[in-house]
Amino acid sequence: MRSARRGPGARPAGGRDDRLARPPRGGRPALDPAREAAYEAVAAVHRDDAYANLVLPRILRESGVTGRDAAFATELTYGTLRQTGTLDAIVAAAADRPMERIDPPVRDALRLGAYQLLHLRVGAHAAVATTVDLVRSLVPGAAGFANAVLRRVAETDRTAWLARLAPADPVDRAALTHAHPAWIVRAFADALGSLEEAELALDADNLAPPVHLCAHPGLIDTADLAASLRGASVGRYSPYAVVLSGGGDPAAIAAVRDGRAHVQDEGSQLVANALATAPLDGRDDTWLDLCAGPGGKAGLLGALALQRGAHVTAVEVAHHRAALVASATTGLPVYTINADGRDVGRDRDLPAGGFDRVLVDAPCTGLGALRRRPEARWRRQPSDLPPLTRLQRELLQAAFRAVRPGGLVAYVTCSPHQAETSVSVTEAARRSDVEVDLVDARPYLPGSLPEVGTGPTVQLWPHRHGTDAMFLALLRRTA
Numbered sequence: 001m002r003s004a005r006r007g008p009g010a011r012p013a014g015g016r017d018d019r020l021a022r023p024p025r026g027g028r029p030a031l032d033p034a035r036e037a038a039y040e041a042v043a044a045v046h047r048d049d050a051y052a053n054l055v056l057p058r059i060l061r062e063s064g065v066t067g068r069d070a071a072f073a074t075e076l077t078y079g080t081l082r083q084t085g086t087l088d089a090i091v092a093a094a095a096d097r098p099m100e101r102i103d104p105p106v107r108d109a110l111r112l113g114a115y116q117l118l119h120l121r122v123g124a125h126a127a128v129a130t131t132v133d134l135v136r137s138l139v140p141g142a143a144g145f146a147n148a149v150l151r152r153v154a155e156t157d158r159t160a161w162l163a164r165l166a167p168a169d170p171v172d173r174a175a176l177t178h179a180h181p182a183w184i185v186r187a188f189a190d191a192l193g194s195l196e197e198a199e200l201a202l203d204a205d206n207l208a209p210p211v212h213l214c215a216h217p218g219l220i221d222t223a224d225l226a227a228s229l230r231g232a233s234v235g236r237y238s239p240y241a242v243v244l245s246g247g248g249d250p251a252a253i254a255a256v257r258d259g260r261a262h263v264q265d266e267g268s269q270l271v272a273n274a275l276a277t278a279p280l281d282g283r284d285d286t287w288l289d290l291c292a293g294p295g296g297k298a299g300l301l302g303a304l305a306l307q308r309g310a311h312v313t314a315v316e317v318a319h320h321r322a323a324l325v326a327s328a329t330t331g332l333p334v335y336t337i338n339a340d341g342r343d344v345g346r347d348r349d350l351p352a353g354g355f356d357r358v359l360v361d362a363p364c365t366g367l368g369a370l371r372r373r374p375e376a377r378w379r380r381q382p383s384d385l386p387p388l389t390r391l392q393r394e395l396l397q398a399a400f401r402a403v404r405p406g407g408l409v410a411y412v413t414c415s416p417h418q419a420e421t422s423v424s425v426t427e428a429a430r431r432s433d434v435e436v437d438l439v440d441a442r443p444y445l446p447g448s449l450p451e452v453g454t455g456p457t458v459q460l461w462p463h464r465h466g467t468d469a470m471f472l473a474l475l476r477r478t479a
């Protein structure tokens, strides 16, 4: 984080429209700390492949930006990153040159300026002046260029820009309008069977998601936990979900600190709970989580196992993530091992046919949680799919080997892409030596959950259910 260019003149006197950078007497322009923090975060994402949710809190802390300024910096950073593809199309048109021909620091500053002009209620004068000052501090010779480009951006509003740039192809048009790459628009439309509804899903990705807690069953009551937190409410569907009202650090909540609750999307709770509650004949005390890091679902399964006299083996291939699982499940009957889940039958902790219930929460593109990771949609590529789908199928086949005859496997992804959902399940079952049948998963989700489709698998959606887009297939080993 650069530090030398801040001065008392940069503190806002009132609302955001007052945030004009004013040159301190005899010096260079003083930059607005919130905007500078947003620039640093966006630049780190593009320059260093940083993650905004990790890098921004550090930048805010180091630069002393707090309160309303921190909220503004966060909105500016996350919004700019979500909208990057569309902002780029508009800035490139206004600049009359492709983005690649603009210096990276100037490019990021222009994205932030354009976002303020087209999405925030920041006055045009303030948005242009502060961005030009930022550009002057980064690349002094580019200030005039930035000023001209932003004035052109400000000539029309977002709707008019979208109309002016609208491609003829409906998928490309939706991609521009809702700021997602076209391949993701196509994947959502395929999964939903309609481009019109996919546009609602894309819109939902552009909203800041609420933070959900999972109250560990048997350790803390959901309603009591909600009542103890200002503005919190119980979740709509999961019996364990508490919805926070925004603001504040969930890690500071006493029940989270002492392991009676953890941060977890309501959809993740629903799919883990479905595996634990679907009926099973015979022994039911030996459970397996084959892809456990960082331990969200292992935490819920561990709490349920504690109530039911069962235990969970939690497998994670990445050493540091296995450590996170162990820490997330402290005090619960969860045995964490740092191993490759595909080693069922070869690893002595993973005996073939040794488990009653098995969860495969497979590594995936994460297209179902794009609302949580603002830069992810532009970073993911269709070429990520083949290695992931291969791994998904191998892990699912390992789960089929791990489960005893009559036992259950839940295959879960945080992606609605059909190559990772139904196709992975069909392909793994087709190539498996072990016989499995799909079980209708819908009865093991709350009856109040709307629009769960015709089964047997279930696909959740942010715009329908307020959850991440989790996919669930339940399978029973028949022989």
Ligand SMILES: C[S@@+](CC[C@H](N)C(=O)[O-])C[C@H]1O[C@@H](n2cnc3c(N)ncnc32)[C@H](O)[C@@H]1O
Binding pocket: 268, 290, 291, 292, 293, 294, 295, 296, 297, 298, 315, 316, 317, 318, 321, 339, 340, 341, 342, 361, 362, 363, 364, 391, 395
């Ligand atoms: C989607 S995440 C699981 C999330 C986790 N279940 C939770 O709820 O917190 C997938 C995990 O699988 C792990 N993984 C990838 N390949 C694996 C393998 N061959 N064996 C075991 N774990 C693997 C990844 O490191 C990642 O932590």
